[in-house]
Amino acid sequence: MTPTRVKVCMLGSFAVGKTSLVQRYVKSLFSERYQTTIGVQIDKKELVIDGRPLTIMLWDLYGEDEFQKLSASFLRGAHGAFFVADGTRAQSVDHALELAERFAPDLGDGPRILLVNKHDLAAQWEVRDETLARLRAKGWLVLCTSAKDGENVERAFELLARAMLERESD
Amino acid sequence: MSEPLEPDPSRERELSTDAAEFGNGRSDRQHDEASELERVRSILLGRERAELARLEKRVDELAPDADQVARVLPDAIRIESKRGDRLARSLAPTVEVAVQESVRRNPKALADAIFPIIGPAIRNSVEAMLAAMVDRLNRAVDHSLSPRSIGWRIEAWRTNRSFGEVVLLKSLVYRVEQVLLLRTDSGLLVKHVAHPAVAVADPDLVAGMLTAINDFVADSFAKGADQALEHVEYADKTLELVRGPRLTLAAHVRGQAPRELRLRLQALLEELHLKVAELEAERASDETLAAELEPALARALETQERENAKKQSGAMFVVLALAGAALVLLAVWGILTHARRAERFDLIANVLRAQPGYVVLAAERNGERMTFEGLRDPLAPSPEELAQLLDLDFSGATFTFEPYASLDRSLVAKRVLQALTPPPSVDAQLVGDRIVLSGQATHAWIELANSLAKALGAADQLDATRLVDLDLEALRQAIDELPYRAFVVSAASFDPKAPSADNVHGLAAALQRVDSLARAADRAIDVRVVAFMPETVGVLPALLAKTVSLESLLLTRVEFVDSADHRFVPPLVGVRHSEASDVHEFGAVARFRGKESW
Numbered sequence: 001m002t003p004t005r006v007k008v009c010m011l012g013s014f015a016v017g018k019t020s021l022v023q024r025y026v027k028s029l030f031s032e033r034y035q036t037t038i039g040v041q042i043d044k045k046e047l048v049i050d051g052r053p054l055t056i057m058l059w060d061l062y063g064e065d066e067f068q069k070l071s072a073s074f075l076r077g078a079h080g081a082f083f084v085a086d087g088t089r090a091q092s093v094d095h096a097l098e099l100a101e102r103f104a105p106d107l108g109d110g111p112r113i114l115l116v117n118k119h120d121l122a123a124q125w126e127v128r129d130e131t132l133a134r135l136r137a138k139g140w141l142v143l144c145t146s147a148k149d150g151e152n153v154e155r156a157f158e159l160l161a162r163a164m165l166e167r168e169s170d
Numbered sequence: 171m172s173e174p175l176e177p178d179p180s181r182e183r184e185l186s187t188d189a190a191e192f193g194n195g196r197s198d199r200q201h202d203e204a205s206e207l208e209r210v211r212s213i214l215l216g217r218e219r220a221e222l223a224r225l226e227k228r229v230d231e232l233a234p235d236a237d238q239v240a241r242v243l244p245d246a247i248r249i250e251s252k253r254g255d256r257l258a259r260s261l262a263p264t265v266e267v268a269v270q271e272s273v274r275r276n277p278k279a280l281a282d283a284i285f286p287i288i289g290p291a292i293r294n295s296v297e298a299m300l301a302a303m304v305d306r307l308n309r310a311v312d313h314s315l316s317p318r319s320i321g322w323r324i325e326a327w328r329t330n331r332s333f334g335e336v337v338l339l340k341s342l343v344y345r346v347e348q349v350l351l352l353r354t355d356s357g358l359l360v361k362h363v364a365h366p367a368v369a370v371a372d373p374d375l376v377a378g379m380l381t382a383i384n385d386f387v388a389d390s391f392a393k394g395a396d397q398a399l400e401h402v403e404y405a406d407k408t409l410e411l412v413r414g415p416r417l418t419l420a421a422h423v424r425g426q427a428p429r430e431l432r433l434r435l436q437a438l439l440e441e442l443h444l445k446v447a448e449l450e451a452e453r454a455s456d457e458t459l460a461a462e463l464e465p466a467l468a469r470a471l472e473t474q475e476r477e478n479a480k481k482q483s484g485a486m487f488v489v490l491a492l493a494g495a496a497l498v499l500l501a502v503w504g505i506l507t508h509a510r511r512a513e514r515f516d517l518i519a520n521v522l523r524a525q526p527g528y529v530v531l532a533a534e535r536n537g538e539r540m541t542f543e544g545l546r547d548p549l550a551p552s553p554e555e556l557a558q559l560l561d562l563d564f565s566g567a568t569f570t571f572e573p574y575a576s577l578d579r580s581l582v583a584k585r586v587l588q589a590l591t592p593p594p595s596v597d598a599q600l601v602g603d604r605i606v607l608s609g610q611a612t613h614a615w616i617e618l619a620n621s622l623a624k625a626l627g628a629a630d631q632l633d634a635t636r637l638v639d640l641d642l643e644a645l646r647q648a649i650d651e652l653p654y655r656a657f658v659v660s661a662a663s664f665d666p667k668a669p670s671a672d673n674v675h676g677l678a679a680a681l682q683r684v685d686s687l688a689r690a691a692d693r694a695i696d697v698r699v700v701a702f703m704p705e706t707v708g709v710l711p712a713l714l715a716k717t718v719s720l721e722s723l724l725l726t727r728v729e730f731v732d733s734a735d736h737r738f739v740p741p742l743v744g745v746r747h748s749e750a751s752d753v754h755e756f757g758a759v760a761r762f763r764g765k766e767s768w
Contacts, residue, residue, distance in 0.1 A: 004456040005374070007356040029375040038386040042357075042378035057358060057378045073385040077356025 002169050005055045008160060009075050009107070011099050012084035013092040014063030017117045020147035021084065025154065026058055035062045040074050049161050056161065064099065075106040080113075080164045082156065087116045087144065090126040097135075111163035113141045113156055120146040254453050316490070343474040344425030349467050350377050351442060354418045357381025360446070361460045363467045380420055384411070401432075412439045417446060421470060431472075438470055515540050518567055521560060526550060526578040528571070538566050546571035549584045579603035582628045589622055596637065606633045613641035613691045641691035648684045 010018050019032060019041065026043035035041040045056040059078070064070045075081075083096040096114060114135065116127055132142050141159065145152045212219075250257040273280055319337070326336040348364035350373055357380065362373035370376075384398050402409040408427050412419040412435045419439045423431070442463060449459050512535070519533045522542060527550025532543040546552075557564040575585070580603045587605050592598045596609040605628070607619065616639055623632035
């Protein structure tokens with residue numbers, strides 16, 4: 001049965017711009033303080049896919065660092081996930097992939113998209129095209145995004161939404 | 171695939187027919203040829219033709235036929251509907267268009283069809299609305315007038331809270347303000363219901379955050395054990411969380427929630443679990459799920475008021491209703507009284523303003539008390555006399571009027587009449603704004619009356635035409651009685667002491683009387699003395715000088731008329747003329763100076 005509400009988690013390293021990436025596109029009720037206090041900020045994104053409304057509840061999880069590890073319980077029941085990396089920090093891509101692997105059991109076979117953010121900072125770009133090509137070859141859906149000009153943000157939501165609906169209706 | 175060759179009955183029939191028709195002229199021959207051809211065709215292709223006919227029949231059977239479709243359609247729809255909502259979704263656009271078209275073509279048909287549904291629905295809606303309104307009204311009355319509510323208002327002001335909040339706090343034991351049903355794992359909202367008077371935040375986000383907090387608490391304090399938040403308290407509100415394996419129920423409660431509420435929520439969650447499992451087994455959509463669960467969730471929005479508050483409210487309502495009715499009556503009475511007082515005040519003010527001899531300078535009304543200030547002519551009736559005269563009620567009114575003299579004609583006439591003090595022989599009447607005098611009076615009094623009227627500005631209002639002037643009458647009479655008898659006086663021999671001089675004395679006395687009467691009557695008179703004396707004209711002055719003082723008679727002119735030319739100065743009345751040369755006739759004529767004459 002096609003759901004009308006889905007849960008999507010957004011994970012990534014500290015300061016890759018997860019919150020900035022989506023804040024213009026979602027409805028927020030709670031302040032960013034929640035993310036640093038209880039570890040998650042919940043936003044809502046409403047879409048219309050093929051004429052049918054879909055509400056994405058976006059769990060924007062805090063950026064994991066050496067002091068604070070992500071809790072798997074926030075990922076329970078998620079239908080899909082965005083893994084966010086910073087294009088100017090190649091290491092953040094590795095970390096995103098590491099998170100994806102670590103939380104694979106919690107996320108099940110829900111669709112996931114790798115968003116390589118800060119695409120507007122081309123001069124400082126560290127992530128090589130070959131790396132992205134390699135990831136795509138492995139089956140990752142990779143999108144280069146920009147929180148500054150909104151590049152690919154709406155598209156990312158739509159792609160993930162379609163993938164989730166397709167999986168749910170199977 | 172080939173079938174065994176068998177005699178074809180149709181072919182045999184054709185053969186026998188051909189034999190029977192054989193030998194019937196040219197047309198028969200042509201016919202024979204055609205039959206022959208057909209027979210050959212039957213021999214050669216008979217089996218294939220039969221096969222073809224069979225296949226045609228089969229094809230006809232397989233092609234959809236309206237009748238056949240109609241026969242299977244109801245069952246097909248029923249079966250497909252059981253499988254899910256695919257058919258409904260497919261039909262939805264068509265049904266929408268059909269309904270639109272139907273409404274466009276003939277709206278009445280659809281209106282008639284849904285009338286039985288619409289009527290009760292509207293009635294239910296109106297009933298619900300009225301019930302809510304009455305409830306609100308009861309509460310408003312209950313909470314707006316009682317001493318208790320005044321105390322609450324003070325508390326609201328003191329604690330800087332809204333009055334509504336304090337009322338709820340005081341009059342409710344608890345009220346479940348909103349209920350969220352969410353999926354335990356994902357925190358996704360299944361259904362949210364809220365009390366109509368409660369402002370709610372986005373329930374999707376609240377549901378998510380509640381789950382996140384729950385996870386956070388579990389991770390932080392329960393170390394991953396399957397424990398969770400059950401009860402959150404803040405201010406006068408609590409959040410009751412009842413967690414099931416698949417669903418979690420969150421009830422936001424204002425006030426003191428009893429333990430039983432939690433048990434009821436638990437029972438409700440169990441019921442919902444069963445229902446959701448059933449619906450999901452039927453692959454119901456999220457919308458269907460939400461719609462199906464709403465009534466059960468709405469039941470959880472319970473409210474419990476304080477018993478005493480409830481009981482009191484009934485009695486209090488009656489008391490307040492009576493008090494309200496009394497207030498309304500009092501207000502009506504007040505309004506009427508006010509109107510009546512205002513009307514009376516206006517009436518008194520208008521009466522005073524219209525009354526001659528009154529000048530109203532200030533008129534004020536304060537409740538029942540009325541004050542009027544100004545000027546009043548003492549000759550005008552007093553306010554009390556006016557009230558009696560006009561049959562009015564002047565109670566409650568205070569009058570402060572300074573005296574003044576009005577120039578109103580009626581009051582001026584009154585004033586003149588009061589000053590006249592007429593003698594008993596005079597009757598003085600006030601007719602409208604005129605003073606009518608009748609009877610008799612001395613000339614001096616009449617003159618006084620005229621002067622008085624003139625001095626008081628009412629000269630044209632004094633009517634003395636019916637008043638007899640006693641002095642004038644006496645004068646007239648005295649003049650009438652003047653002796654017109656001729657007598658002869660010899661100048662030479664005139665002796666005032668002689669008896670013959672009596673005539674002269676008599677005349678003089680009469681003239682003196684006239685003179686004195688004329689003075690009394692304030693009349694100037696001319697005395698004309700006419701003497702006819704042929705011998706001498708110098709006798710008379712001497713005579714008169716000796717007999718009467720003509721100067722005292724206001725003698726203005728003495729004319730001597732020579733008898734020779736018989737010249738008379740008209741009007742000349744009472745002149746006696748004698749032809750005797752030695753006889754001198756003497757007559758005297760007195761006449762009034764002015765227009766009058768006799």
